[in-house]
Amino acid sequence: MARELAEMMKAGVFRALLVTFITCLLLSCSEKQSVDTVAVAKAEVPIDGAELYKQYCIACHAEGPGHPGTMRLGIRLGEDKAVLTKRTDLQAVYVKTIVRQGILLMPPFRPSEISDAELEALAEYLSTITKT
Amino acid sequence: MSDKALPESLTLEQFESAVAELREILGQDRVYTDDINELRAYRDVYATTKDELHMPSAAIAPESVEEIQKILAVARKYVVPLWTISTGKNFAYGGPAPRKAGYVVLDLKRMNRIIEVNEKYGYAVVEPGVSYFDLYNYLQAKKSKLWIDPAAPGWGSVLGNLTEHGAGYTPYGDHFLMNCGMQVVLADGSVVETGMGSASTSNTAHLHKYGHGPAVEGLFTQSNFGIVTKIGIWLMPEPPGYRPYMVTFPKEEDLYQITEVVAPLRLNMLIPNAATTVGLIWDACQRVTKKQYYLGKGPAPPSALKKIAEDLNIGMWNFYGALYGPPPLMDNNWKILEEAFRSIPGAKFYFEGDRPDDxxxxxxxxxxxGIPNMAEFSIMNWVGSGAHIDFAPRSPATGEDAMKQFTTIRDRAHEYGFDYIGEFLVGWRELLDVFMLVFDRTDDEERQRAHECFGKLIEDHAKLGYGEYRAHLDFMDQIAATYSWNDGALWKMHHRIKDALDPQGVLSPGKMGIWPESLRK
Structure with a gap:
C-alpha cells in the first residue's frame, strides 16, 4: 500500500487532488458566501431560566443518548429521574448547591460564568418546570 | 480565616489590602474570596492530589483590557501571583485551578465578546471567554457559512484551547496553526498586537500571519509571558459536501497496520482532518458502564472487552474520518481510501445512517x-464517580511507534489497576496519542494510585524518546524536565524571557514548568 501511494505521489495524483479540493473550497466560498463583516457582538446572557438551561445545562442533560449527565442520573437514580426537565423532585436550593459545588462527574460552575442572579433564575426554572 | 490560602509572600493584612484595591477596580461582584460559596468552584475536581494544593486565595473577573491593566498594577505592587484562565474548562489538565495554593485566579470568562466574524475571508476575532458553543450558536444565528473546529468538549474556550495547543477534528483541527493575530497584555501593563495588527494602517491583521520581524505568537501559548486577550482564528468555509465514515477493526494488534495505512493518506491530505483511531472502551462509554460487564477489581479482562465489542458492534479499534468537497471528489477519494482500509483483514465500513442508535x-x-457537543464526557461514566487526567505523548506516525506506545501505556495502566482508554490521531506527520486515565475521584487510594501511574508513564515515555505536548498542573515540572537537551537550554531560555518580561513573576508562576527567578529551585 505504501509503495502504491508513493507511486501515485510521484505521478502527481495527490497533488492534483489537493489542488482540486482547495479550488473547490475557494469556489464554494466565493460563489456562495456573503462578504459582510459581522458587527461587534456581545454574548449576552439573559436572565431567563429556560434560556440559561439551554446555554449551560442542555449539552449534558438533554434527553437521549450522548448526554453524559442524563446517562449518569439514569444509572444513579433510574431512568424516570434521568432528564432534569422532567424531574418533579428538584428543589431550587438543591440545584443551586449542585451548580456551585458540582457532583460526581459534573464540575462546579463559577460565579463568573453563572452569576448569583442567573443561578436564582435557573434554579427557579428547574424546580418549577414540571409544575407549570 | 486562619486556614485561608494566601499568596506565599503576603501576610493576611497585605492580602486584604490588595483585595480591597481589586474591589475598587472591579466592584464587589467580580472579586471572589468566599472559600465555600465562591472559590470551591475553582477547584480541579479531577485532580489526583488534594484540593488544598490548588486552593486559590481569591478569583477576579475583569471585563476589559483596561481592567486587566489596573489589576496588574495591584499585582505588581503587592507581588500577587495571578493565574490566568479563559473559560476554565481545561479539565484533565487542571480546570480552573491554579498551579499552587494561594494564587489569585484571573478569570477571563466575562471577556466574552465575539469581536468580528469575517465571512469573506473566513475568520473570527474572539476574546478568552467565548466558548465553542458561543461561537457556534452565534454563527448559526447569523446563518454563516463558516464552520468552527471545536475541541471535544464544546464548553471550552476557543482562545484558551488554541493557546494550549489543543486540537479538533475538522481539517482546521490544529488550532494554533489557524491563529492569525493576537493581542497580549504584558506584565507591565503594556498592550501588544502581534503581526500585521501592529502596523498602524494594517487591514490584514487576521489574513497574514507574520508581518515584519519575528513571529511571536508562540511565545504566548502554553506560557506565562503575557495575558492573551484577543485572537484571530481562521474558520473553514462550509464545503460543498461532507461524508463521515467509520471503519472498525477486530484486534488490538491491528493498530500497527491502521497507522501504517493512515499515515501516508493523512500526509498527502487524502484524509484532510484528524485521522482518529479510537480504542474500544472510549467508544463503549457512550452506551455502557464497566459494571455491566465486570464487577471485579482492576482492568476489565479481555473476555469482557470481547463481549462489549460484540454487543455494541464496535471494534477493538474504530477509525473515524470524513470526506469533504464536491461529490465527485469525495467519490474519487473514497475509492482510494476504501482500497487502503480493505487491505487490513476484518475491516468493516459504516456511513451516515448505518448506526442510528450509536x-x-x-x-x-x-x-x-464542526458541531460542538459534550458527549465525550460520558467516558467518566465508565466508573462510578469518574474523573480523568490525560496523558498525551507524541511520536512519529508509524505502526511500530503506535504499538510501542499502546502496549507501554496499557501494561502500565493495568499494573496500576486501570483500564486502557485511549485514542490515536495522525495529526499530519506525527502520531498524537491520548490516554484518558479514568479513576474514581471519591476513592482516595485510587486517586493516589492514578497519580503514581501517571508519573510512571512520563518516565516510561522519556526512556522511549517520546515527549508529552501538554500537562496537568501536578506534572508540569516533571514533563518540563524531560525537555532537557543541551543541559536544559530551552527551559533556560524560557526563564530568561520570563525574567525579562515579568521580573516580579506575577503571571501564572510555574505554568508548564516556567518559574520566575524568585521561585526557581
Whole structure:
C-alpha cells in the first residue's frame, strides 16, 4: 500500500487532488458566501431560566443518548429521574448547591460564568418546570 | 480565616489590602474570596492530589483590557501571583485551578465578546471567554457559512484551547496553526498586537500571519509571558459536501497496520482532518458502564472487552474520518481510501445512517463537521464517580511507534489497576496519542494510585524518546524536565524571557514548568 501511494505521489495524483479540493473550497466560498463583516457582538446572557438551561445545562442533560449527565442520573437514580426537565423532585436550593459545588462527574460552575442572579433564575426554572 | 490560602509572600493584612484595591477596580461582584460559596468552584475536581494544593486565595473577573491593566498594577505592587484562565474548562489538565495554593485566579470568562466574524475571508476575532458553543450558536444565528473546529468538549474556550495547543477534528483541527493575530497584555501593563495588527494602517491583521520581524505568537501559548486577550482564528468555509465514515477493526494488534495505512493518506491530505483511531472502551462509554460487564477489581479482562465489542458492534479499534468537497471528489477519494482500509483483514465500513442508535458515531460525525457537543464526557461514566487526567505523548506516525506506545501505556495502566482508554490521531506527520486515565475521584487510594501511574508513564515515555505536548498542573515540572537537551537550554531560555518580561513573576508562576527567578529551585 505504501509503495502504491508513493507511486501515485510521484505521478502527481495527490497533488492534483489537493489542488482540486482547495479550488473547490475557494469556489464554494466565493460563489456562495456573503462578504459582510459581522458587527461587534456581545454574548449576552439573559436572565431567563429556560434560556440559561439551554446555554449551560442542555449539552449534558438533554434527553437521549450522548448526554453524559442524563446517562449518569439514569444509572444513579433510574431512568424516570434521568432528564432534569422532567424531574418533579428538584428543589431550587438543591440545584443551586449542585451548580456551585458540582457532583460526581459534573464540575462546579463559577460565579463568573453563572452569576448569583442567573443561578436564582435557573434554579427557579428547574424546580418549577414540571409544575407549570 | 486562619486556614485561608494566601499568596506565599503576603501576610493576611497585605492580602486584604490588595483585595480591597481589586474591589475598587472591579466592584464587589467580580472579586471572589468566599472559600465555600465562591472559590470551591475553582477547584480541579479531577485532580489526583488534594484540593488544598490548588486552593486559590481569591478569583477576579475583569471585563476589559483596561481592567486587566489596573489589576496588574495591584499585582505588581503587592507581588500577587495571578493565574490566568479563559473559560476554565481545561479539565484533565487542571480546570480552573491554579498551579499552587494561594494564587489569585484571573478569570477571563466575562471577556466574552465575539469581536468580528469575517465571512469573506473566513475568520473570527474572539476574546478568552467565548466558548465553542458561543461561537457556534452565534454563527448559526447569523446563518454563516463558516464552520468552527471545536475541541471535544464544546464548553471550552476557543482562545484558551488554541493557546494550549489543543486540537479538533475538522481539517482546521490544529488550532494554533489557524491563529492569525493576537493581542497580549504584558506584565507591565503594556498592550501588544502581534503581526500585521501592529502596523498602524494594517487591514490584514487576521489574513497574514507574520508581518515584519519575528513571529511571536508562540511565545504566548502554553506560557506565562503575557495575558492573551484577543485572537484571530481562521474558520473553514462550509464545503460543498461532507461524508463521515467509520471503519472498525477486530484486534488490538491491528493498530500497527491502521497507522501504517493512515499515515501516508493523512500526509498527502487524502484524509484532510484528524485521522482518529479510537480504542474500544472510549467508544463503549457512550452506551455502557464497566459494571455491566465486570464487577471485579482492576482492568476489565479481555473476555469482557470481547463481549462489549460484540454487543455494541464496535471494534477493538474504530477509525473515524470524513470526506469533504464536491461529490465527485469525495467519490474519487473514497475509492482510494476504501482500497487502503480493505487491505487490513476484518475491516468493516459504516456511513451516515448505518448506526442510528450509536451516540459515539453521532458525536464523532458532529465534531468532524464542526458541531460542538459534550458527549465525550460520558467516558467518566465508565466508573462510578469518574474523573480523568490525560496523558498525551507524541511520536512519529508509524505502526511500530503506535504499538510501542499502546502496549507501554496499557501494561502500565493495568499494573496500576486501570483500564486502557485511549485514542490515536495522525495529526499530519506525527502520531498524537491520548490516554484518558479514568479513576474514581471519591476513592482516595485510587486517586493516589492514578497519580503514581501517571508519573510512571512520563518516565516510561522519556526512556522511549517520546515527549508529552501538554500537562496537568501536578506534572508540569516533571514533563518540563524531560525537555532537557543541551543541559536544559530551552527551559533556560524560557526563564530568561520570563525574567525579562515579568521580573516580579506575577503571571501564572510555574505554568508548564516556567518559574520566575524568585521561585526557581
Amino acid at each position: 451516540p459515539a458515531w453521532k458525536y464523532r460525525a458532529q465534531l468532524m463537521q
